[in-house]
């Protein structure tokens with residue numbers, strides 16, 4: 001349906017992305033990479049907010065930039081920084097956006113009620129948004145992106161700043177929405193998408209690293225992830241020797257999870273790789289200090 005062909009993006013002398021090739025169909029795609037990897041850059045190109053420096057993006061064989069309005073009618077978009085009006089209620093805000101999109105008031109009112117219900121804001125349609133939590137605001141963001149019943153829904157870091165309960169609700173809403181449309185969501189948080197995405201896209205060093213199912217991506221570390229206990233005194237040496245994924249204290253001992261790509265020690269326990277392991281391993285140089 002949507003195809004990214006040899007796309008690159010430069011900002012002046014700086015190359016943000018190069019040689020990106022992707023194909024999207026109906027379903028949920030998670031664009032997963034650390035901050036600064038180029039997620040917003042790719043998403044803005046998919047939303048025609050910026051144009052590729054090289055290559056092109058096609059919808060059903062047509063360049064989306066040439067399709068112009070015809071493409072934007074298919075598109076729902078929630079930007080990373082979503083501007084809303086504190087003194088508006090969701091209903092007023094959506095009515096305003098509907099008017100901008102040329103949707104008639106009667107049709108808009110019905111649509112707005114339906115959408116706010118869908119994102120579980122049915123009880124607060126007339127409450128001012130300044131009283132809303134971050135999760136509620138983001139749900140207004142989804143609702144506004146759905147006003148034109150888009151075939152393609154693109155959300156840039158929609159879960160930033162949400163608590164675990166709101167994240168769970170969000171995952172549920174996204175799964176529903178991806179049943180009959182293409183949904184692309186970017187995030188740097190593995191748990192936001194690992195259980196719901198049909199495919200995960202990872203970008204590393206400005207290029208495509210993986211575009212595959214969670215299972216296939218995890219399989220790249222099969223046989224390489226281990227857990228063992230380490231004495232506190234030896235922990236520092238262990239950290240230097242291996243790529244550590246996590247450390248936790250249990251009954252006064254340190255249990256470490258780490259990567260090793262050759263013959264393991266007998267006492268190590270081999271474990272099944274998780275997407276978080278791949279994320280921490282692949283981006284170990286980029287996210288140092290953040291985790």
Ligand SMILES: Nc1ncnc2c1ncn2[C@@H]1O[C@H](COP(=O)(O)OP(=O)(O)O)[C@@H](O)[C@H]1O
Nearest residue numbers: 011014016033034035036037038039040041042
């Ligand atoms: N308008 C811009 N001008 C110059 N550099 C930019 C611009 N937008 C983004 N960048 C740079 O491109 C890289 C990718 O940014 P971005 O796409 O925002 O990444 P992400 O969304 O994954 O955090 C970063 O190094 C960022 O500083």
Ligand SMILES: [Mg+2]
Nearest residue numbers: 039040080157
């Ligand atoms: Mg971003």
